[in-house]
Amino acid sequence: MPDIGVFDGIYVTSKRGPNETFVLKSDGKIIIENLTAGTEYDFCISTKSGKMLSSFYHVSGVKTCLAAPLNVQEGNVTDTSIQIAWDRADGDFQQYEVTCTNCESAFRVQKVKQETATFSNLTPGKLYNFTIRTEKEGFRDSIFVTKEIETVPSAVQYLNYSRDSESITVTWPPAQNMFDGYVISINSKVFNEEKMLPSGVRMYKFESLLPGTDFLISIVTTNGLKRSHPTILKISTYPDPPSDLQVFGQEENTVYFSWKLPRGGFDMFQLSYCLMNNEKQLTRTVYDSRAVVKNLAPGTEYFFQLRTVKGLDSSVAVEKKVITKPAGICGLALKMVNTSSATLMWNPTKTNFTYYKASLSNNTFINKFRIPGALTDFSVTDLTAGGIYNFTLQRLRGNIEGASAFIEIVTEPAKPEGLKFFNVSSYSFSLYWRLPYGHVDRFHVDLIPDHGSVVILDLGVREYQVCAFIT
Missing domain, CATH: 2.60.40.10 (Immunoglobulins)
Structure with missing residues (x-):
């Protein structure tokens, strides 16, 4: 501040600015603002009165402080x-x-x-x-x-798991260093769940899941608001097995199956089968809820297993034992017949079966027979002369019946009883007989040589007479 004189203000100038006039405060100080941080200034200072400036006073090497980030x-x-x-x-x-x-x-x-x-x-x-x-x-x-x-808490190193068709259980080693808990989550296309766990937990089980479904399980450690990078496990629940496996048809060489589709996801079904007590299995893939298995041996017991397949996973097996029908009867024929009995025969077979089931029937009765499997012929007795009978024959394996064969048996009629001649002359004679036991539709009389005529008379009470006239 000058010692003497009158002035309007203090004029300050420098190469980098400012060039301004300041009003001198009572404490004899001025404040120069809007300078650049971290810059060295050389100021020239003078007093100003009107348009007149005093001689300059130089203040050099003034450094502003650095600005903070x-x-x-x-x-x-x-x-x-x-x-x-x-x-x-x-x-x-x-x-x-x-x-x-x-x-x-x-x-x-x-x-x-x-x-x-x-x-x-x-x-x-x-x-x-x-x-x-x-x-x-x-x-x-x-x-x-x-x-x-x-810093973010350290992640869980790995996840171990066990699973079934409706649940997944995961375990993990403890995370390292400082953390206060875990957040574990599971997601699928139609389902998600998240759970916060304390730091001492090392296992969690997700339950009531849909079978045969792909899931993404993620676990992170937490520390306050910070979360680690996730440890991921991609895993699927096992598919459910098919239900209600049924055999809806059996033939000698073919078995027909049906079943209900399982819950959840699946790609296909795997049907395996083998002979009982035979480890060699045949397997086929099925994409529907029905299957036809062909080229089987007649009368043979097979062991079937049906599984649901999803990716590389398969369900537990649904099992069923099935016996194919024994082979049908071929070549059933009448070997011998008389008035009271008949013998039937048929071709042998190499098929597996236990025994034959036969029946003999007419309009008034039915008799059933169990015939040993080693036989290829069978005789029926106590038949009525001139009778007509139906005979059926089929092979059985357990309670499984093969196709039936059928033949009609007509027994020979019995001879007329009490046959005798009477009224014999040069041009005629008569015959008399009684109706024999059994069934008779009609009588037939041959005249040899054939020179004449024959008249058959029904006398009633099972008696008949023939009058022959020779010409």
């Missing part, structure tokens, strides 16, 4: 590294000094020119303290900007 925030953070990012500081400076105040590694301080710094080899789930300031040689450093950043 702006908007310091966490960047990419993992379980072992932290990236710090910020906006560029105002003004002029050479570099930034970034310090981790509680890091254990040797690289606690970094000098960087860009607006990011990364610290590695850190402990998962730990809170770290950082300070950042700008630097320039010959200038006072900026004030510190502090920031607390926590």
Whole structure:
């Protein structure tokens, strides 16, 4: 402040600005604002009265302080590294000094020119303290900007699992370092569930799941608001087996199956079969809820297993024992017949069966017979002369019946009883007889030589007479 004289204000100028007139305050000080941080100024100062300036007083080497970094925030953070990012500081400076105040590694301080710094080899789930300031040689450093950043907790190393068709149980080893719990989740196309677990838990079971369904299970460790990167398990529940397996048709060489579709997802069905007590299995793939198995041996017991298949997984097997029908009867013929008995015969077979079932019937009765399997002929007795009978024959294996064969038996009629001649003359004679036992439709009389005529008379009471007239 000048010692004498009157003036309007203080005029300040410099090469980098400002060029302004300031009103001198009572304390004899002026404040020059809007300067650039980190810059050295040379000021020329004079008093001003009207348009007149006094001689200049030079003040050189005035340095502004450095501006601090702006908007310091966490960047990419993992379980072992932290990236710090910020906006560029105002003004002029050479570099930034970034310090981790509680890091254990040797690289606690970094000098960087860009607006990011990364610290590695850190402990998962730990809170770290950082300070950042700008630097320039010959200038006072900026004030510190502090920031607390926590590393992500370490992830679960792996997941073990066990499963069935409706549940999946997962276990895992404890996570390392600092964490306060887990978040486990399961997802499918139509279902999702998430569960928070305390840090001491090492197992979780997902229940009431849909069979044969693909699931994505994820687990993360938590520490406050931080979560680790997920440990993922892709797994499917086992498919449900088919239900209500039924045999709706059996033939000598073919068996027909049907079943109900299972709940949940599946790709196909696998039908396996083999002879009982034979380990060699035949397998076929079925895409429907029905199957026809051909080229089987007649009268043979087979063991069938049906499974649901989804990808590489298959359900438990539904099992059924089935006996094919024994072979039908071939070559059934009448070997011998008389008035009271008949013998039948048929071709032998190599098929498996237990015995024959036969029946003999007419309009008034039916008799059933069990014939040993070694026989290829059979006689029926106590028949009525002139009778007509139906004979059926089929092979059985257990309670499984083969195709039936049928033949009609007509027994020979009995001879007329009490045959005698009477009224014999040169041109005629008479015959008399009684009706024999059994069935008779009519009588036939042959006259040899054939020179004449024959008249048959029904006398009633089972008696008949023939009058022959010779010409």
